[in-house]
Amino acid sequence: VSPSEMLSFAKSQVDYILGDNPRATSYMVGYGNNYPRQVHHRGSSIVSIKVDPSFVSCRGGYATWFSRKASDPNVLTGAIVGGPDAYDNFADQRDNYEQTEPATYNNAPILGVLARLHGGQGVYNQLLPVAQPKPVPHPKLTPTPASSSNPITVEQRMTDSWLNHGRTYHRYSTIVTNKSDKTVKNLKISISKLYGPLWGLTKFGDSYTFPAWTNSLPAGKSIEFVY
Structure with a gap:
């Protein structure tokens, strides 16, 4: 590039x-x-x-x-x-x-x-040297396809990965889609061994539910959250 x-x-x-x-x-x-x-x-x-x-x-x-x-x-x-x-x-x-x-x-x-x-399209020549980080291996995640009888599908993909003090951390983006022909009004999502913040859902007890700005998921629609 x-x-x-x-x-x-x-x-x-x-x-x-x-x-x-x-x-x-x-x-x-x-x-x-x-x-x-x-x-x-x-x-x-x-x-x-x-x-x-x-x-x-x-x-x-x-x-x-x-x-x-x-x-x-x-x-x-x-x-x-x-x-x-x-x-x-x-x-x-x-x-x-x-x-x-x-x-x-x-x-x-x-x-x-x-x-x-x-500054426009001009080229800056006085750039400081940047140490290139060592590449971090990205494990391949294969989403489990939802069965035809499951009205809700969950697609997860890793968007970032980094090392900190010898430990590997990952960031994920997850899309929940309503495949049914009805509106979902009760949603409960559990994530095991979660480290760090989560954006796009509301904490509800030991699990998560719809974000604050909506209380349902219409047929054919999706919501996305990141953690």
């Missing part, structure tokens, strides 16, 4: 974030005409002291402002939210923190990308 191809790909990803996507939604708050209006952010959600000088406690802010369905009174200009799922689904709801929270791990890396794109 040539440097120009990598730069073009990076630009395409930024264009997607800024609105060149199937939803025509900008995931940078305040950019464009269609951007998230209910950001999962306390400072954005609570009205300015200049408008209402009343004291807002920690619990009071949650009780009074968190569940409001109105747009944020303060626009968090330039913040990048979590964004859509793998199928371009996005729910602009304040309690949908997986998609509407402007976390630092979204905003920090894009600063470098935008700075490089601002």
Whole structure:
């Protein structure tokens, strides 16, 4: 892959974030005409002291402002939210923190990308040497095909693998699909020997269920989670 191809790909990803996507939604708050209006952010959600000088406690802010369905009174200009799922689904709801929270791990890396794109197509010669990591063997995962009588299929694939202190870790993406002709309203997923966080599902006791922004899986539809 040539440097120009990598730069073009990076630009395409930024264009997607800024609105060149199937939803025509900008995931940078305040950019464009269609951007998230209910950001999962306390400072954005609570009205300015200049408008209402009343004291807002920690619990009071949650009780009074968190569940409001109105747009944020303060626009968090330039913040990048979590964004859509793998199928371009996005729910602009304040309690949908997986998609509407402007976390630092979204905003920090894009600063470098935008700075490089601002520099244009010029080649930078003063690059520091980079130590190439040793390749990590990726075990082949063969998904078990679901039987014709099983209305729910689960497809898992490994998306990353790395070494840390001599131990190998893996990241997986899993797609759950409703193959039946009915809507699934009760879902219980168990994962044994789980290390690290899981995104895209809601913890429910010793297992997981639908994410916060939905409570069912219609026929023929899928949801994806990552761990």
